[in-house]
Amino acid sequence: MVKGLVHIYTGDGKGKTTAALGLGMRAYGSGLVVLMVQFLKSMETGEKKVIDEFLPGFKMHRGKGASKFTWDMTPDELKELKAEVHDLFKYAQDAALKGDCDLLILDEILGCIAGEFLSVREVTDFLKNKPEGLEVVLTGRNAPSEIIELADYVSEIKCIKHPYQKGIPGRKGIEF
Template identity: 55%
Template sequence: MEQGLTHIYTGTGKGKTTAAVGLGVRAYGQGLKVLMVQFLKGWDTGETKVIESFEPSFKLFRYKENDKFVWEMTEQEIGRLEKEMRIGLNYATEAVTSGNWDMIILDEIMAAVNYRYLPLAEVVELVKSKPLKLELVLTGRDAPAKLVELADYVSEINARKHPMAKGVTARAGIEY
């Protein structure tokens, strides 16, 4: 494999995780080994079921307990979530340096940083420590400038219109 690059999918629009999963499927289809670490997501989604069928060459690491949005959580649930995110970042850091993966996707890492559950400085160091051949993908709203500077690709997906504004809730197979 050639030199790996760093990608960011950010913005207010729907499709950041979908884009990252699509890139992961493309990589998997070319025989690359892909790891996806999800932060702030623990509910079952359509893509998780598909990714599980691709194991061990496309693996998903996520939280089993987190099935709520942050703004719906109690303080106790947020405390557990913070511990889980630390475990996730430690797992991702170990995976990045392991040499076992061709692509690693850090889904919703921006939200984990922006909610201050994970220190930006540690995520910056993780990106800087990326081995030359590793393709690294980060997703989430409001990508910090320091991460944008380090990235090779930055795609901003912005919502011009979203059905949630009309009260349409998330639908299986479309939003999750």
């Protein structure tokens, strides 16, 4: 059995999820089963549509996500979001332990840590005890040093320039 490694795509630039999807497509095309669990996201996207319609061995699982920024949420909304994040993380852990996937992508899990919906320890415990052959990808801004230490690949995607800085909102087919 080939040892599964841990990848991190982090930074303030656009493209972390896109990089993870690219690796997922490569793995799927090589016969691996891919599971992407998306945290904090619920918007319909082009990639979700393609995955759901055409790629039976590439599953995408997500909750209902947040309809507004966390700083605009009530305490009850924050509590509900935290419960959803924990449910999604449990789903991902269970799928990994049952051997339901060869590549597990935990999209925006680093944002869940930054937002204090998950602890660094919960994620590091999972990474330390994951099945030996499981490849894992984590995405999001501000990767904690404890998780970086456990990773085999760490790529930082840095924003040099972004249309949002000029007031151009996300565009269907490009940003989502």
